[in-house]
Amino acid sequence: MHYRAELLEKAKRAINKKAALGPDVDLQEFEKAGVAHKELTDQDLLRLPEEEKKQLIMSGLDPTEEQRSGTFFQMDTKTVYCDVKQKGVEVIPIRVALQEYEWVKDYYWKLVSVDVDKYTASVELNLHDGYVIRALPGTRSVYPIQACLYLGKEGLQQNVHNIIIAEEGSELHIINGCTTSPHLKRGAHLGVTEYYVKKNAKLTFTMIHNWAEDMVVRPRSVARVEEGGLFLNNYICMKPVKSVQMYPTTQLVGENAVARLYSIIVGSPGSEHDVGGRVYLKKPGCRAEIVSRTISNGGKIIARGHLIGEVPEIKAHLECKGLILKGGVIHAIPELEGHAEGVEMSHEAAVGKIAQEQITYLMSRGLSEEEATSTIVRGFLSVDMPGLPYQLKAEIDKAIEASDKDMM
Amino acid sequence: MLVIEDLQVELAGQTILNHIDLEIKPGETHVLFGPNGSGKTTLLMTIMGYPQYHVKKGKIFFKGKDITNMPIHERAELGIGMSYQRPPTIHGVKTRQLVQICAKRKQGVEELARRVNFEDFLDRDVNDGFSGGEIKRSELLQLMAQDPDLMLFDEPESGVDMENIALVGKTIAMLLQKDLEEREGNNRPKMQKKLERTKMGLIITHTGYILDYIAADKGQVLYEGYLSCVSNPREILNCISKSGYKECVRCIIGQNS
Numbered sequence: 147m148h149y150r151a152e153l154l155e156k157a158k159r160a161i162n163k164k165a166a167l168g169p170d171v172d173l174q175e176f177e178k179a180g181v182a183h184k185e186l187t188d189q190d191l192l193r194l195p196e197e198e199k200k201q202l203i204m205s206g207l208d209p210t211e212e213q214r215s216g217t218f219f220q221m222d223t224k225t226v227y228c229d230v231k232q233k234g235v236e237v238i239p240i241r242v243a244l245q246e247y248e249w250v251k252d253y254y255w256k257l258v259s260v261d262v263d264k265y266t267a268s269v270e271l272n273l274h275d276g277y278v279i280r281a282l283p284g285t286r287s288v289y290p291i292q293a294c295l296y297l298g299k300e301g302l303q304q305n306v307h308n309i310i311i312a313e314e315g316s317e318l319h320i321i322n323g324c325t326t327s328p329h330l331k332r333g334a335h336l337g338v339t340e341y342y343v344k345k346n347a348k349l350t351f352t353m354i355h356n357w358a359e360d361m362v363v364r365p366r367s368v369a370r371v372e373e374g375g376l377f378l379n380n381y382i383c384m385k386p387v388k389s390v391q392m393y394p395t396t397q398l399v400g401e402n403a404v405a406r407l408y409s410i411i412v413g414s415p416g417s418e419h420d421v422g423g424r425v426y427l428k429k430p431g432c433r434a435e436i437v438s439r440t441i442s443n444g445g446k447i448i449a450r451g452h453l454i455g456e457v458p459e460i461k462a463h464l465e466c467k468g469l470i471l472k473g474g475v476i477h478a479i480p481e482l483e484g485h486a487e488g489v490e491m492s493h494e495a496a497v498g499k500i501a502q503e504q505i506t507y508l509m510s511r512g513l514s515e516e517e518a519t520s521t522i523v524r525g526f527l528s529v530d531m532p533g534l535p536y537q538l539k540a541e542i543d544k545a546i547e548a549s550d551k552d553m554m
Numbered sequence: 555m556l557v558i559e560d561l562q563v564e565l566a567g568q569t570i571l572n573h574i575d576l577e578i579k580p581g582e583t584h585v586l587f588g589p590n591g592s593g594k595t596t597l598l599m600t601i602m603g604y605p606q607y608h609v610k611k612g613k614i615f616f617k618g619k620d621i622t623n624m625p626i627h628e629r630a631e632l633g634i635g636m637s638y639q640r641p642p643t644i645h646g647v648k649t650r651q652l653v654q655i656c657a658k659r660k661q662g663v664e665e666l667a668r669r670v671n672f673e674d675f676l677d678r679d680v681n682d683g684f685s686g687g688e689i690k691r692s693e694l695l696q697l698m699a700q701d702p703d704l705m706l707f708d709e710p711e712s713g714v715d716m717e718n719i720a721l722v723g724k725t726i727a728m729l730l731q732k733d734l735e736e737r738e739g740n741n742r743p744k745m746q747k748k749l750e751r752t753k754m755g756l757i758i759t760h761t762g763y764i765l766d767y768i769a770a771d772k773g774q775v776l777y778e779g780y781l782s783c784v785s786n787p788r789e790i791l792n793c794i795s796k797s798g799y800k801e802c803v804r805c806i807i808g809q810n811s
Contacts, residue, residue: 501642503642504642506604506605506626507638507641507642507644508644508652509625509626509627509630510602510603510626510627510629510630511652511656511696512627512655512656512658512700513627514627515625515627521647521651522646524646524647525644525645525646525679526645526646528646529646
């Protein structure tokens with residue numbers, strides 16, 4: 147356990163280190179002590195109170211587990227349910243994994259540095275739990291694995307570390323929902339995620355944030371994609387939250403590796419989102435695409451994107467589109483960085499309103515002004531996410547559908 | 555029936571239409587001629603109810619109701635529909651979805667699309683990258699689904715290639731029930747069939763190609779905001795192509811003086 151001691155030492159030194167971006171959060175204000183929860187059975191999942199179940203469903207966790215290859219469910223600081231149905235796929239609580247599997251240390255804090263800022267440091271110093279999900283070489287997960295990180299205790303700081311490994315030639319789909327009890331108001335969620343997409347593997351990771359109005363959220367994640375690998379990352383956040391700041395990084399380290407990052411963000415009054423994606427293209431044939439759709443209903447949204455092409459024969463595109471519907475701020479910051487001749491990189495950014503012409507066109511087909519607006523907004527948010535299994539697509543459509551009512 | 559009385563319309567503070575009187579009876583199709591900028595599209599948009607076209611004077615009645623200040627979607631519900639010349643692109647909204655909106659809860663979007671050779675476009679975003687002819691077929695498909703009683707066509711043949719013009723022409727004829735005579739199982743005398751027609755049409759055309767497919771009842775010329783010369787559309791077209799719109803103006807002046 148020598149390496150853990152070193153990590154803790156490093157973390158201690160960074161505990162007051164402010165993050166490069168986003169409002170600084172005083173972590174002392176939050177509790178970190180463990181919260182007792184009993185473990186659940188699959189039957190218990192179905193018997194959860196309706197309003198709690200609704201929160202889970204809205205964040206992509208289906209308590210019936212139909213059309214899911216596995217489930218990981220953490221309440222506050224404790225994993226209460228962990229089950230996998232498909233051979234060749236492993237879902238392990240990270241604390242268990244760290245104790246029982248020697249190989250985990252080859253992945254733990256190997257992409258994200260423990261001393262990036264006080265948030266990563268705090269996760270290591272007070273690790274609650276999180277998961278390791280691994281698809282063995284050649285395994286194809288038929289249905290997505292669902293994971294849910296749930297906050298129920300008022301004022302808690304939830305510290306989570308996840309590791310996802312798609313071994314050579316495997317295919318893995320994960321829906322990761324983060325949500326709170328319907329009664330919770332204030333809390334913090336710090337989550338470190340390290341993604342490993344090995345040679346010719348395919349990983350889709352869809353994160354649905356379904357927070358509460360006074361939640362502070364600081365995810366820190368890095369992905370590493372090897373030759374011929376594909377990393378599809380979708381992010382959806384349509385509910386109010388006090389502050390989310392994240393700038394996940396993807397390293398395309400092998401030839402023909404591909405990353406596609408899509409995000410859909412709705413900013414409500416009092417919410418602040420500083421969200422982006424950064425992709426390094428390090429080998430010829432690498433491709434990357436970052437697409438974001440943001441809507442402000444009075445919140446503040448900073449939509450970042452940064453593509454770094456280090457070698458020739460790479461192709462990358464960045465698209466940030468924002469609609470300001472009911473006040474607020476949308477600040478699009480697209481960045482392109484080419485380091486070699488023969489890179490092909492482009493970006494497209496737009497912030498505006500719905501064209502009146504589109505509304506009247508739909509009205510002349512019989513829709514009221516409200517219906518026309520909602521149809522256009524829904525269209526704006528329905529980004530085509532190529533290669534997404536239909537179950538995931540259905541989840542995303544459901545999330546858009548459900549929040550549509552709150553938005554208008 | 556559509557009745558327009560002494561209509562005056564402004565766009566961005568400028569008077570575009572003046573003293574317009576127009577009556578379209580059930581079963582009638584009118585053709586609207588006029589040079590560029592004469593106010594033809596303005597007239598159609600005003601009938602449809604676009605708020606930027608301000609009615610300063612006069613009234614519009616449809617099916618006995620005063621619709622002068624009625625919002626667009628209520629006019630659509632009452633049975634007015636329009637085929638646009640340059641409709642907007644709407645990203646993320648599929649053509650199928652829009653046709654379904656037009657059709658309300660009715661089924662059979664695929665079947666309708668087949669009739670205008672448009673099945674392959676149903677899953678594309680509305681008007682996204684459509685060619686001139688594709689736009690027209692998309693507009694006609696929407697009207698087929700909507701099935702309004704009064705149809706306004708803004709240059710339905712512009713940008714359509716020769717191969718598709720017949721399809722567009724025949725579809726409009728079908729929409730306006732101008733093909734009742736040819737429909738199967740109808741053996742009643744021609745004049746009687748004409749009486750069965752209820753659909754009304756107002757078509758803007760520059761070229762008149764559309765007249766090869768649709769027996770229009772009346773032609774009108776709009777010139778500098780004034781409507782003139784209610785006559786046989788073929789005759790008007792001949793006159794315009796021989797002597798130009800200026801000759802039509804002489805009619806207006808003749809009428810008004």
